Each structure stands twice: as C-alpha cells, then as structure tokens.
Amino acid sequence: MSVTTLDSFRTEKGVDLRRVPVAWKAWGRLNASRDNVVIVCHALTGNTDVDDWWGPLLGPGRALDSDRFFVICFNVAGSPYGTVSPVTTSPDTGEPYGVAFPDFSIRDTVALHRMVLDEIGVTGVALAIGASMGGMQVLEWGHHTDLVKALCPIAVGGRHSAWCIAWSASQRQAIISDPKWKGGHYPADDPPVHGLSVARMMAMISYRSQSSFEKRFGRARMMDNPGEPMAVESYLQYQGEKLVARFDANCYIALTRQMDSHDVAYGRGNYPEVLGDIKQPTLVVGIDSDILYPLAEQQELVQHMPSAEMAVLTSPDGHDAFLIDFEQLSAHLRPWMARVVIDGENRRGSIHNE
Amino acid sequence: MSVTTLDSFRTEKGVDLRRVPVAWKAWGRLNASRDNVVIVCHALTGNTDVDDWWGPLLGPGRALDSDRFFVICFNVAGSPYGTVSPVTTSPDTGEPYGVAFPDFSIRDTVALHRMVLDEIGVTGVALAIGASMGGMQVLEWGHHTDLVKALCPIAVGGRHSAWCIAWSASQRQAIISDPKWKGGHYPADDPPVHGLSVARMMAMISYRSQSSFEKRFGRARMMDNPGEPMAVESYLQYQGEKLVARFDANCYIALTRQMDSHDVAYGRGNYPEVLGDIKQPTLVVGIDSDILYPLAEQQELVQHMPSAEMAVLTSPDGHDAFLIDFEQLSAHLRPWMARVVIDGENRRGSIHNE
Numbered sequence: 001m002s003v004t005t006l007d008s009f010r011t012e013k014g015v016d017l018r019r020v021p022v023a024w025k026a027w028g029r030l031n032a033s034r035d036n037v038v039i040v041c042h043a044l045t046g047n048t049d050v051d052d053w054w055g056p057l058l059g060p061g062r063a064l065d066s067d068r069f070f071v072i073c074f075n076v077a078g079s080p081y082g083t084v085s086p087v088t089t090s091p092d093t094g095e096p097y098g099v100a101f102p103d104f105s106i107r108d109t110v111a112l113h114r115m116v117l118d119e120i121g122v123t124g125v126a127l128a129i130g131a132s133m134g135g136m137q138v139l140e141w142g143h144h145t146d147l148v149k150a151l152c153p154i155a156v157g158g159r160h161s162a163w164c165i166a167w168s169a170s171q172r173q174a175i176i177s178d179p180k181w182k183g184g185h186y187p188a189d190d191p192p193v194h195g196l197s198v199a200r201m202m203a204m205i206s207y208r209s210q211s212s213f214e215k216r217f218g219r220a221r222m223m224d225n226p227g228e229p230m231a232v233e234s235y236l237q238y239q240g241e242k243l244v245a246r247f248d249a250n251c252y253i254a255l256t257r258q259m260d261s262h263d264v265a266y267g268r269g270n271y272p273e274v275l276g277d278i279k280q281p282t283l284v285v286g287i288d289s290d291i292l293y294p295l296a297e298q299q300e301l302v303q304h305m306p307s308a309e310m311a312v313l314t315s316p317d318g319h320d321a322f323l324i325d326f327e328q329l330s331a332h333l334r335p336w337m338a339r340v341v342i343d344g345e346n347r348r349g350s351i352h353n354e
Numbered sequence: 355m356s357v358t359t360l361d362s363f364r365t366e367k368g369v370d371l372r373r374v375p376v377a378w379k380a381w382g383r384l385n386a387s388r389d390n391v392v393i394v395c396h397a398l399t400g401n402t403d404v405d406d407w408w409g410p411l412l413g414p415g416r417a418l419d420s421d422r423f424f425v426i427c428f429n430v431a432g433s434p435y436g437t438v439s440p441v442t443t444s445p446d447t448g449e450p451y452g453v454a455f456p457d458f459s460i461r462d463t464v465a466l467h468r469m470v471l472d473e474i475g476v477t478g479v480a481l482a483i484g485a486s487m488g489g490m491q492v493l494e495w496g497h498h499t500d501l502v503k504a505l506c507p508i509a510v511g512g513r514h515s516a517w518c519i520a521w522s523a524s525q526r527q528a529i530i531s532d533p534k535w536k537g538g539h540y541p542a543d544d545p546p547v548h549g550l551s552v553a554r555m556m557a558m559i560s561y562r563s564q565s566s567f568e569k570r571f572g573r574a575r576m577m578d579n580p581g582e583p584m585a586v587e588s589y590l591q592y593q594g595e596k597l598v599a600r601f602d603a604n605c606y607i608a609l610t611r612q613m614d615s616h617d618v619a620y621g622r623g624n625y626p627e628v629l630g631d632i633k634q635p636t637l638v639v640g641i642d643s644d645i646l647y648p649l650a651e652q653q654e655l656v657q658h659m660p661s662a663e664m665a666v667l668t669s670p671d672g673h674d675a676f677l678i679d680f681e682q683l684s685a686h687l688r689p690w691m692a693r694v695v696i697d698g699e700n701r702r703g704s705i706h707n708e
Contacts, residue, residue, distance in 0.1 A: 162573065163559075163563075163567040163568060165586050166559050166590055169555070173594070177549065197527070197531070198524065198528045202524050202556055205517075205521060205524060210648055213516040213517040218516055219516065230614065231516075232523065
C-alpha cells in the first residue's frame, strides 16, 4: 500500500483539510503514454486489497489483466484503511478527527482520488469499475470526461434510494444509541462495539437474500437445543463481532452518510439528463436477487446513459454476489472489455491484428 | 376488552404458570349452536382492537360480518396488551415476570386461546384468519381439527425461515446491546428505549419495500439542508419512538422468539406431510412485494395443503399491505368465504335460498 499526502483538499461543502493522506495500491505498470489505467473502487467496509476481495478478477490474463493494465485502487475518504478519515490525526489538533471529520460526498472522494492520479501523471483511465459504494464512485468518474474512457458500475443506482437510506439510517442509529458512542467522542480503547456490531448484523441481512439464508441455515434446530441460538443468529453475531475488530464506528457513520449523499444529478440538473451526459461506453451490472439495489435501478441507468449496456448476474446470493460470483462477472466483463476498453496496449494490439 | 383468567397453563417445554390472564375482544353474537365463530389473530405489535387495525374488514355487511359471525380476537401470550406476558405480575413472586417469562411457542399461544374458547362453550370455528404472526397461529389452529372449519393465513409460511430469524435476531440484539436492558432486569421507569427503538426501525424496513419507500420519500433533500436528516430517516426514528411509548422490550424479545419457534412440523413429522394433514378449506394470501414472507412460501403451503387455494395481493407496500390494502383483501375473502365458510347462519341461508 502507498500513501500519497496531498497538501490540502476542499470538500464540496467548503471545508478545508490540510495534509490529506490518500492510501492506494496498484498492480501492473503504467505504459509510456500513462493511459493504461484501471481504477477499481471498493465498497463500504472494503479496502485497497483488491487481490484479496476480487482475486479471481485481478492478475495476469484475468479480466483486470495486470500484464496489460495499471490497476489501482484508492481507499475512500472516511474509511479507516489509510485515507483521511475519523481515525486520521488532524494536523490542526494533533488528535484524531473523530466525529469532527467533515462530510465527504462520493463526488469529494472521487475528486480527492483524481488529485492523486494527476500527481502520478496519469493521462487516461481505460476503465473505472466497482460495486455498491464503489459503483457510486464509478458513476462520478463518468463526469471526469477528460480522463475516463469506460465505466462498469455494479449493483448500484444513480442516486441512493429512500430504501437504502432507511437501511443506512437504522444502522447509524444502532451505533448512536450505544451509550459508549458518547456523541462520537469515545476513547479509542472503549468504542461502541455493541452498536457497531448490531449495525453490521443488519447490513449482513441486506447483503444477502431470503433464499441464500434458507439454503445455508434453514431452521437449524433451535427447539431441540433450547437455550442455543439458531445457526443464523450465531452467524450474524459472529459477523458483527468480526467487523468490530477491524472497523471504526465514526468511520461507519461517515461512510454510510457518504453513500446517502450519492446523487449524480445533485447540483447538475435534471436526473435523466445528467445520466444522459455520461457518454462513455458503460457496462451496467445488476444482480437479480439484490434487495438493496434492485434491477430496476440498473435498468434506469441503461435507459438514460447513451452508451450503456446491461448485464445481469443470476445469483441467489443477493447484493454480495459481486464478491462471490467471479465467474459470471468475468464472463460479462471480458467480451465487453474486448470490444470497448481502449488503451495504448489495445491500440497496438489492434494494429498487430491488422 | 375482556380478560379470562385460567387457573393454570403448561407450556410445550413443561413450564407451569398459575392464574393466567387471556385478554380478548369480540364483536357480534354467538348463535344457538355456538359455532358461528371467526377467530382473528393479530400480528407482532398488534392487539385485540381489530376494529382499529382491520376496521374496513370488520362489521355488519363486511367480510368479517358481525351480523353473522361472533368475531373474536385473543391477545397473544408474550404481548403487553393483557394476556400473560413479561409485564404480567407473577402470582408466585408478586413482581412482573420480566425476563423470567417462559418461552411460548405459537402452538402454546393457540392452545391457551383454545382453553378460553372451551370455557366460552364454543363448539365450532367457521374461520381462523390472520396475517404474519397471526398467520402462524392460523396454521396451528388448522391442527385443532375438531373445532376449526376453514383457514385464511396471510403473508406467512409454514415455518419461520432463516431469513426471518435473521431479522428477528438482529432486532433482539439491538435491544440486548442497550446497556439499559440490564440482562432483562430493567426498572419499569428506565427501560431500554434506544434498543427497542432501533429494533422497530429495522422492522419497519422489513415491513415495506424498495418501491414504497421510494414513492413516499424519494431523496427529500439532505444536502440542500445540511444538518437535517433525510425524510425517511426522520420517519423511521419517529416510528421507533412511537413503539417505545406503547411496547415493552422483554415482550418484544419474547414475541420475536415465539415467531422464530414457528414450524408446523416441529415434533409432528415430515414438513410436507404435516402440511398435508391440514385438510380444511384454506385461502392462502400472499403479497407480491413481501420481502419477509415471499410468495414462494405461500405457494409451498398451497402445494402441500390439500384444500388450499392461493390469492395474491398486488401491492407496492410490502408485508404491511395486509394492513393497507383492505379492498383487495376483501375482494379475495368474500367469494371464497361465500363458497367455503359454513356455520349455522350459512346453513339457514342455504335452506332459504332453495
């Protein structure tokens, strides 16, 4: 992982930050024209370890081919994995920002990452790809028309729906209701672990589906083992505890608020028209069992984005299918990328083939 | 509301309770043969005020015709609205049962209500009808073959799925994580209001759908009013606070556990065969946007219950459609009841028509 520290950054709402770290990780090499870049955008509790969570898609010969592309993943502002966030020490106070961390929009995060790309000297992005919160960033990258040539937003819509905001709000409330949250001013060694754990339990439900839970757990005998929780209950509690060990409560609040801010049309005009302005070749991927971002949201994107086409992952696994069904994802990505993704290597390849 | 106090009740798990109150409310009059009874079963946070929550279905000339039927609704064991529950004073200790309230299964609740019907001298039940937790009771009433002649379970399956248990478990965890819960031993004047409120916020999501939230709230301008929560967030918080004023945390835990126990086959044999033993004419009602109890669960019931037929409410409102779309519900109920619901009045009506 690398960390690039920017001198300053001003958020959409006009808050100025100084000495702003941005963490990133990359695979492959920049070509001479510095335009063989693939940006991979991570989801809510993700990080820059694309090789961990999208391993089968990344590497030599794979869809995100590190022999051909310079694949880069930036950590999102607000996330505890290296980029500026509530757990970052403020240069002004010498203390972590904590609850004073300013609101970042998805647009802010993309603008921040753009500054690092500029610093690296990137001249072209062949593809921006990501799912869920990552997909929101992809759509914002679509407005960097001077740089970004193709888009692949997955399991996302053009603006966060009331439904998704409801899920986010309930999860934030679980944290805020934990007395240990203390208005966000909790000590590092005594954070609101119960609230964050409950938030994660809720989130895990939203990431899956009725049929995936049924297949995996069914009614693992509660009444035969009175006193024992059911399998699915233990599983969720375990997932809650696991997140607590690797995440921060104020970061969770900041990131879910950032997701709620997602609206490509905000301040830009009429929603369908703003989508119409995203003219890059785009592969919109939906998941047929996704209850958070149902297919109707991806269909809406394809309807209004002039160069968009749709691919559907057929999966019982719900929203999380983008972290599970690599084969289908790869099968949709490869032929589309072969057709539309243009970069230096690709152009040379075309010449070679003639 | 009436309260019938039973001398004793033994739960499935063998716990004996003494002086057990059962609250109920009734409309219409018992006929001479005491068999014109319709049992209406309420849902999780419901009560016996059927005229409040199912008003358009109840009354003279309506689907649940109080000129023809003796319509009765019992409060469920574990609920704070009059039947024995954590807020009931134990005759043994002189204190509320609290967290020591024993596990009740859906089957226990129905057995308890049966004892009151026997005390009233009811000889036949023309119809048992209810949705959600109420539908679970309806399916258990189906095993009282000596008494119950027809069934209408709505928005429910034959056993609680892992998916629904996941929702329940997360909501319980929200309560249990509230330090004011104190292992269930909270004082009456300082209950775990935050935990219960968060649980309700989560539940409200599960009762609706993506499209109903979208239609009602959309993206009511958060970023234009910085600091203001979004409309849907305020709505959920309000719903959470509203429940806290009328419900008890230990009751909420007891009732969601009771719902999780729902499995018509438990201790009776093979699931499809046990459903096959429910031979009464049955109208199974599903809601096409219900994410908790999807149509597949009602189709499963109809597939295995020999005299069951299916009706689908077409609604954007999710699970809650059973409390909203009275017209469709009534339109399905009336012709089916005209065909299958038999009672003294009905028989006289038939003679009159010949």
